[in-house]
Amino acid sequence: MKTIAIIGGGITGVTTAYALAKRGFKVTLLERHRYAAMETSFANGGQLSASNAEVWNHSGTIVKGLKWMLKNDAPLLVNPKPSWHKLSWFAEFIAAIPHYRDNTIATAKLAVAARQHLFSWADEEGIDFDLKREGILHIYRNREGFERAAEVSKLLALGGLPRRAVTPEEMRAIEPTLAGQYYGGHYTESDSSGDIHKFTTGLAQAAQRLGVELRFGQRVTAMHADATGATVTVEQDGGDDTSRYDAVVVCAGTASRAMASMLGDHVNVYPVKGYSITVHLDDAASQAAAPNVSLLDDATKLVCSRLGEDRFRVAGTAEFNGFNRDIRADRIAPLLNWVQQCFPGVSTRNVTPWAGLRPMTPDLMPRVGRGKAPTVFYNTGHGHLGWTLSAATADIIAETVLSALGAPCSNVGQRTAQALKMA
Known part of the structure; x- marks a missing residue:
């Protein structure tokens, strides 16, 4: 089973984790806070x-x-x-x-x-x-x-x-x-309207039931990616812990620019x-x-x-x-x-x-797609429409990962992808 690391536990990270888990990936979500949805996904306009x-x-x-x-x-x-x-x-x-x-x-x-x-x-x-x-x-x-x-x-x-x-x-x-x-x-x-924090935490629990490993209190300090996979180092309990994955998806909100820099990409968020x-x-x-x-x-x-x-x-x-x-x-x-x-x-x-x-992002279009390395992907930069767009961009990036790792895209993902130019 292919392993995917997701950086960020806000609305885009959780929806991405859920969409990937539904497609059969082994997903680990890394979030620096103690719980999901504790930053921009905590108390928006609803x-x-x-x-x-x-x-x-x-x-x-x-x-x-x-x-x-x-x-x-x-x-x-x-x-x-x-x-x-x-x-x-x-x-x-x-x-x-x-x-x-x-x-x-x-x-x-x-x-x-x-x-x-x-x-x-x-x-x-x-x-x-x-x-x-x-x-x-x-x-x-x-x-x-x-x-x-x-x-x-x-x-x-x-x-x-x-x-x-x-x-x-x-x-x-x-x-x-x-x-x-x-x-x-x-x-x-x-x-429509609703509570983004309730939705995100509820979906995080659903993703966990699908097998997603939710790792909180994980501050990412280093990343490296090549054609065979991605290595992610987190600060944990005063020390560093390094893990290897088949791919990484950056859903880190305002931290995405710094995360992308570690991976050799430019994401101007x-x-x-x-x-x-x-x-x-x-x-x-x-x-x-x-x-x-x-x-x-x-x-x-x-x-x-x-x-x-x-x-x-x-x-x-x-x-x-x-x-x-x-x-x-x-x-x-x-x-x-x-x-x-x-x-x-x-x-x-x-x-x-x-x-x-x-x-x-400067053009207010979310960055959804591949990085320079074939094992790096982005789903970030949603601006004031993070919750509104999140389910669609999660579907798009999940289909992109599925395709990149050797499986064909579903018709649903192909239809959704038409709505957004891939970065």
Whole structure:
């Protein structure tokens, strides 16, 4: 039986482990934390949002970023302190602007393809993750934002995703608890929401039942690969432990750049910090006043999702500040203010703040495919759509590994692979 090492125990690592185990591989997952899904997959916005497939490589993003640069509470914040990594990333980001249309369509196709895998896995394994299949409503306060979203909807339609415009009256019928004045909205009935941490930990347990070895507290310190396999060294109990595998798949999130460097590859993933708050709905009034439909506010770049009866998640913003994981009060404040404005009946007395680093490539397309060595593979760089895309990219990379190690691809993997250019 072929042995595969997976580096990283977040959503992409766990879905990859599961997809490979289903194909008969002997899989070992190496994660530096004590549990799965303890970094970016811990407390995101909770959306499975094909409707948010638009990539950021647009001239308007550059203009907004420059305008917001000196505002601490801006949706997009860039630390002006230069670094080679940051400068090279932004240079590639700008170079990818001509591919905005094609990449948005490709991402939408991939997100649609991911749904069938994720829902079928959850059903098959009996994973409860507070799933709500009530759609996602994008809200707009002015005509300019609403009409620009209509153009994005055309691209999403080309990717196989229907999204319809709705009036303010229709918006309130979709989500009656939403307060405020709006020009209009765009509603995607086929989108959904849930708890990424619950899903990832549940799937990790399912992968373990399939024979995946979950090794936690494993910090990878060295890797080497050649035509015959890959060697991975981890720091364990104060010493080094080295193991040999037939192949390695890097699913290490923001650490993927450093991991790829060990293997002689360049993976330009930058850590883009996002914040969230989990509002604990401790009283009946707050539970009644919180939304059931997941929302995205384009002006503030915030999303929200209802997680069961007693939790409400609000997340968003983008901060380019290296590997800084500080939870800043001035970045949490806009999330609290948004709740008070849009859902004034929800108490924010009991709130848990969080910050995580999104692994983003310059063109916002995940790196899914082979490395330079024939035994090295990557499934990383999913940015703000890690959960949304993970089931499809796991299927793609599992089929790629299967093919590389001498077995034919299945039709399912071939169909899914068409949605993404292989790196």
